[in-house]
Amino acid sequence: MTKLLEINNLKTQFFTSAGVVQAVDGITYDVAPGETVAVVGESGCGKSVSAMSILRLIPDPPGKIVDGSIMFDGKDLLSLSDAEMREIRGRDIGMIFQEPMTSLNPVLTVERQLTETLEEHLDVTREAARARALELLNLVGISEPERRLKQYPHHLSGGMRQRVMIAMALACEPKLIIADEPTTALDVTIQAQILELMKDLTRKLGVAMIIITHNLGVVARYADRVNVMYAGRIIESGSAEQIYHDPKHPYTLALLQSVPRFDHTRGEKLKPVIGQPPDLTKLDDGCSFRPRCAFATEQCAQAKPPLEAVQEGHISACWEKSNVGLEESAA
Amino acid sequence: MNEATSISTTDAPPPPRVEGTDALVRVRDLKMHFPVTEGAFVSRVVAHVKAVDGIDFDIRRGETLGLVGESGCGKTTTGRCILQLENATDGEIWFDGQDLNRLNKVEMRPLRQRIQVIFQDPYSSLNPRMKIGQIIAEPMMVHGIIDEADERDARVRELLDLCGLNPKFADRYPHEMSGGQRQRVGIARALAVNPEFIICDEAVSALDVSIQAQVINLLEDLRDEFDLTYLFISHDLSVVHHLCHRVAVMYLGHIVELAETEELFRNPLHPYTQALLEAVPIPDPTVEKARAHQIIKGEIPSPINPPPGCVFHPRCPMSVDGCSVNMPAFREATPGHWVACTEV
Ligand SMILES: Nc1ncnc2c1ncn2[C@@H]1O[C@H](COP(=O)(O)OP(=O)(O)OP(=O)(O)O)[C@@H](O)[C@H]1O
Ligand SMILES: Nc1ncnc2c1ncn2[C@@H]1O[C@H](COP(=O)(O)OP(=O)(O)OP(=O)(O)O)[C@@H](O)[C@H]1O
Ligand SMILES: [Mg+2]
Ligand SMILES: [Mg+2]
Numbered sequence: 001m002t003k004l005l006e007i008n009n010l011k012t013q014f015f016t017s018a019g020v021v022q023a024v025d026g027i028t029y030d031v032a033p034g035e036t037v038a039v040v041g042e043s044g045c046g047k048s049v050s051a052m053s054i055l056r057l058i059p060d061p062p063g064k065i066v067d068g069s070i071m072f073d074g075k076d077l078l079s080l081s082d083a084e085m086r087e088i089r090g091r092d093i094g095m096i097f098q099e100p101m102t103s104l105n106p107v108l109t110v111e112r113q114l115t116e117t118l119e120e121h122l123d124v125t126r127e128a129a130r131a132r133a134l135e136l137l138n139l140v141g142i143s144e145p146e147r148r149l150k151q152y153p154h155h156l157s158g159g160m161r162q163r164v165m166i167a168m169a170l171a172c173e174p175k176l177i178i179a180d181e182p183t184t185a186l187d188v189t190i191q192a193q194i195l196e197l198m199k200d201l202t203r204k205l206g207v208a209m210i211i212i213t214h215n216l217g218v219v220a221r222y223a224d225r226v227n228v229m230y231a232g233r234i235i236e237s238g239s240a241e242q243i244y245h246d247p248k249h250p251y252t253l254a255l256l257q258s259v260p261r262f263d264h265t266r267g268e269k270l271k272p273v274i275g276q277p278p279d280l281t282k283l284d285d286g287c288s289f290r291p292r293c294a295f296a297t298e299q300c301a302q303a304k305p306p307l308e309a310v311q312e313g314h315i316s317a318c319w320e321k322s323n324v325g326l327e328e329s330a331a
Numbered sequence: 332m333n334e335a336t337s338i339s340t341t342d343a344p345p346p347p348r349v350e351g352t353d354a355l356v357r358v359r360d361l362k363m364h365f366p367v368t369e370g371a372f373v374s375r376v377v378a379h380v381k382a383v384d385g386i387d388f389d390i391r392r393g394e395t396l397g398l399v400g401e402s403g404c405g406k407t408t409t410g411r412c413i414l415q416l417e418n419a420t421d422g423e424i425w426f427d428g429q430d431l432n433r434l435n436k437v438e439m440r441p442l443r444q445r446i447q448v449i450f451q452d453p454y455s456s457l458n459p460r461m462k463i464g465q466i467i468a469e470p471m472m473v474h475g476i477i478d479e480a481d482e483r484d485a486r487v488r489e490l491l492d493l494c495g496l497n498p499k500f501a502d503r504y505p506h507e508m509s510g511g512q513r514q515r516v517g518i519a520r521a522l523a524v525n526p527e528f529i530i531c532d533e534a535v536s537a538l539d540v541s542i543q544a545q546v547i548n549l550l551e552d553l554r555d556e557f558d559l560t561y562l563f564i565s566h567d568l569s570v571v572h573h574l575c576h577r578v579a580v581m582y583l584g585h586i587v588e589l590a591e592t593e594e595l596f597r598n599p600l601h602p603y604t605q606a607l608l609e610a611v612p613i614p615d616p617t618v619e620k621a622r623a624h625q626i627i628k629g630e631i632p633s634p635i636n637p638p639p640g641c642v643f644h645p646r647c648p649m650s651v652d653g654c655s656v657n658m659p660a661f662r663e664a665t666p667g668h669w670v671a672c673t674e675v
Contacts, residue, residue, distance in 0.1 A: 103548045157630055158402075171472035187401035187566065192610035192626045214540060217569075217612030219618040256542040256614065260573035261611050262596055270548055270573070273541035276509060 003071075004175055005031040006052070010068035010161045012046075012053045015061065018279030023049040025232035026068070028307075031176065034198075034206045038213065038223035038240075040255070042277050046232040047212045051178050054210075055093065056085050073175060091121040094169030094207075098161075098181035101163060104153040110137070110164055111149035114171055121172045136167040136172050141197060156176070158311060159190035173205065176216060180212045216259055220244060228252045231278050231288035234307065238314035248316035248324050256326075294318040354389035354425075355415065355560050361386050361407050367635060381634045382408040384584035385422070387661065390528075394505035395554065395561040396573030397592070399568060399607070401631055404581040406564045410530045411656035413562070414448055415423060415439060425529070444474045447521035449514075456517055457505040463516055464501030470524045490519040495549060511542035518549065522557075532564045547574060568611050570646070572596055580604045583642040584634055586661065590668040600670040602629075603643045641672070649674045 008028050014021040024046045031037050039047050052058050053065055056077060070077040073092060077085065084142055089095070097103050105113060114133035124132070130149075137145035152171040155160055162182065169177050178197070183191040199222055202209050213219060219226055219240065226243040228236040228251065236249040247253045254273040275292040287304055290296040299319045307317045318324060368374040384407040390396045398406050411417045413424055415431055424431045426442060434442070447470075450456040467487045470476075477483045489497035494515040505513055514534065521529055531550065535543045547570065553559060555651055566570050569674040571578055574591060579589040580601065588601040599605045607626040613619060629646040633636055638645050644654035651674060661671040 042541065159528050159630055187631070188568075188610040189401065189606060189627055190630065191610075193628075196624060196626055215612070216540070216614035217619075220614050220616045221612040221624075223616075244614065255541065258541045259614055260544075260547070260569045261613060261615070262569045262572035262608075262611070263615075263618060266573060266592065270544040270547065274545075296431035327642070330455070 002033075003030040004020050004035075004073060005210075006071040007050075007054070008067075008069045008071075008269070009220050010050065010067045011280045012049050012058055012063060014063045016281075021280045022283055023063075023280060024053060025283070027227075027232075027234050029227055029228075029234060029237060030047075031208050033175065033208055034202065035224050036202060036209045036211060036222055037225045037227060038211050038219040039227045039229060040213065040216065040219055041229035042273075043214070044277055044280070045229045046280075047229055048180055050229070051180055051210065055089055055095065055180065056080075057089075087121070090117055090168075090174075091172040092175050094172075094174035094177040096165050096177060096179040096182045096267060098184050101207075106153055106159060107154070109149065110151055110153070110156075113164070114149075114168060117168055117171045134172070136171060138152055139170070140164075140167045141193070142167075158317065159186055159194065162186060162190075162194055163197070166194070166201075170201060170205075170207075174207060177202070177207055177209045178212075179209060181214070182211065183218070184213070184215070191218075205258050213276075216256070228255070231283065232280060233288070233304075233317065235289070235318070236309070236316045237307070240316040241309065244316075245326070246311075247326065248310045248314065248321045249318045250295045250320070251289050252316075253324060254292075254294075255328065276331055285304055287317075295323060306319075349449070351390050355392045355394075355427055356387050356390040356562070357423075357425035357427070358386060358409075358413070359423040359664060361406070361409065361412060361424065362420040363417055364420045378635050380585045381637055382417075383412065384634075384637070386581070386584075386586045388579050388586060388589060390560055390562060392527075392560055393554075393558050394577065395563050395575045397571035397578040398562060398564045398581060399566060399571050399578060400581035401607075403567060403631065403634065405634070406581055406583045407532055408568075410448065410532050410564055411582075413530060414446060415443075432525055444476075444524045445527045446525065446530070447526040447528070448530045449517050449521050449534040451536055457507055457513060460645070461504075462501065463491075463503050463505070463508070466516060467501075467520045467523050470520060474524050476524055487519075488521070490522055493553070494519045495545070509542075511538055512546060514538060514546050515549065518546070522553065525557075526559070528560045528562070530562045530564065533566070534563075535570060536565060536567060543570070545661075550574065550657055568596075568608065577659065580607065583632065583637055584587065584670065585658075586669075587672070588668075588670045594668055598668075600664055600675045601643075601672050602647050602649050602667065602674075606646075606648075607633075 008181045009026050010024055011026050012024040014023055027050055041047055054070055056298055058065060065078060086242055111133050114136060115129035118129040118132055133149060134145055142148050142160060142163050150279055183194050223240050226240055227234045230251050236252045243252060247256060255269045260270060273292060278288050285303060286301040292298040305317045307315045310316050361383055362385055364379040364381050366376040367378040367380060369377045400406055412419045419432055464487045465669045467490055468483050471483055477486055487501055491500055496512060496515050516564040535546045540545060554561060563575055575592050578592050578595045579586045582603050588604045599608055609625055626644050640655040640657055641659050659671045659673045661669055664670045
């Protein structure tokens with residue numbers, strides 16, 4: 001299948017007084033039309049920066065995309081002008097962020113937020129835009145949409161604001177949605193409503209999605225494919241089944257074993273990932289995970305392991321990957 | 332107490348929740364109604380937020396009771412009432428045989444030492460201008476636990492070590508530490524006065540999963556070592572399942588279900604508990620694909636205008652006519668398993 005998005009060796013850095021932060025350090029992955037790809041990893045590992053790089057929303061200075069290419073729907077995003085990029089954002093790529101209050105304009109009514117996006121990107125009349133806004137609110141399951149159109153963001157509950165964000169992201173029928181922690185601030189029952197809605201819509205409309213989250217349960221429920229990031233790199237990638245049932249990187253393994261599960265019997269101690277994440281201004285030539293790794297050998301200090309296939313569609317960046325597995329660690 | 336006292340109380344005294352006398356904490360018909368005022372100069376009370384609206388539970392010595400429920404259901408308010416940071420509108424809070432709501436400041440003093448709290452936000456709960464050592468030593472001075480400065484410093488280092496922190500951290504400031512390290516400082520500070528009972532209010536919620544696991548293990552180790560009793564407030568059901576002996580589920584100011592942890596997760600009786608458990612995704616794609624995802628509709632109503640009858644009835648898939656009229660009694664459906672629903 002032809003790919004919708006192809007990211008190749010993307011590097012994004014921040015030039016700060018404390019040094020160069022290697023926030024995204026050469027990531028490569030692609031997204032097929034209609035596919036849901038999840039990005040997981042510890043706080044500060046570069047998930048948001050990698051997403052913002054695709055949208056070219058990295059604050060410059062101090063940030064800069066220093067290498068790589070991003071092909072989206074046949075276009076090289078890094079060579080587009082700012083105006084061309086604005087066209088694509090909001091029309092071909094929809095965005096949903098964690099805190100809807102910062103992305104919704106507080107002084108505009110819900111109707112105006114939606115119609116503004118529509119009028120900016122599509123050649124529509126005010127009337128048609130209004131009708132479409134109403135249709136969108138219905139689509140995302142907002143009750144009494146007529147009344148809601150006239151309200152301001154602060155009149156809405158957190159769950160409803162997130163629905164409006166989704167409506168805005170969908171307004172111009174994008175091919176790709178980038179959702180950065182879309183439900184982290186919401187309660188579980190509302191989170192379930194929103195995620196179910198997003199899954200439904202991606203299926204129905206064939207929209208591809210990149211979902212960034214720290215919630216391994218959400219990933220298990222909704223993702224087709226999972227990219228695990230550590231210190232600015234993708235260190236393992238595969239189908240959700242491969243990642244959860246047959247992890248081949250020590251960090252993925254440790255991550256999975258550190259979360260409590262309520263479908264398991266109680267009484268077992270959790271196994272935390274020991275130590276701290278590395279300072280991204282002081283990365284060396286070796287594997288960044290080795291100070292915390294139970295499998296580390298001398299080779300790991302010498303060179304960064306490349307991402308290599310362990311199975312069809314399953315890659316891992318670890319010198320010891322053939323020794324890593326759930327069974328081995330249980331024994 | 333204030334004008335909120337006029338709000339009617341329930342007729343019959345609630346039944347005890349734990350047999351025998353081994354309850355360290357006993358909460359009876361606790362209500363916390365916050366007045367909502369209007370007007371700048373002559374403000375008048377126009378409504379009440381029924382944050383906690385008549386709850387009963389016991390916590391046994393050495394037990395960890397989980398308190399779960401969605402945002403705004405009254406978990407923090409319950410904890411604050413026990414800590415006497417709020418003046419409860421009504422009800423009783425018994426700690427080791429004394430009703431805290433009836434004690435004056437002087438009588439409360441020795442009890443404050445025995446009841447400690449760990450908050451959610453490890454940053455805002457630590458004074459940024461104080462060194463870690465001072466932060467941990469402060470409650471010892473307030474309660475006159477160790478008067479000798481050298482002894483106090485030694486104790487601080489011991490507490491840091493106990494909480495898995497390098498004793499050298501005593502000279503650091505909070506901003507020089509990671510979120511997980513700051514949360515450990517909060518725990519060390521709570522332990523400094525040798526408490527018996529600790530209220531953990533979303534104590535691990537802000538932490539990254541791997542660091543969360545470290546802090547959960549620490550809380551478990553300390554509980555075993557010092558026979559601590561915890562009220563563990565959290566919206567994360569997986570963490571609560573892991574750490575708690577019994578769990579109380581709150582919805583809009585009421586406890587709707589309370590049972591032993593295994594029983595509650597295996598056999599949830601209240602439709603809200605069932606919905607809550609179904610909504611939590613399990614980190615296993617195979618399990619998830621096989622699960623039915625019946626998602627409850629609607630949003631949580633405002634505690635200013637809670638629905639009449641059972642507060643959950645507008646979202647309840649099982650509701651019948653009577654549910655919008657009478658608040659169901661909190662009853663013991665099977666031994667030790669309490670539920671407030673007429674339809675189960
Ligand atoms: N404007 C900036 N200036 C300097 N460094 C930055 C800037 N923005 C991000 N970084 C750094 O880049 C790294 C990656 O940050 P990013 O926001 O992508 O993390 P994340 O994986 O999304 O984490 P979280 O789960 O906490 O959201 C971090 O070390 C962060 O400190
Ligand atoms: N001092 C106060 N004055 C008025 N209302 C208050 C006050 N404190 C809390 N409330 C209200 O009481 C209700 C319960 O709040 P509480 O903080 O106890 O909820 P919670 O269960 O801890 O929620 P969360 O999971 O978001 O922390 C909420 O509607 C809240 O807005
Ligand atoms: Mg982020
Ligand atoms: Mg709270």
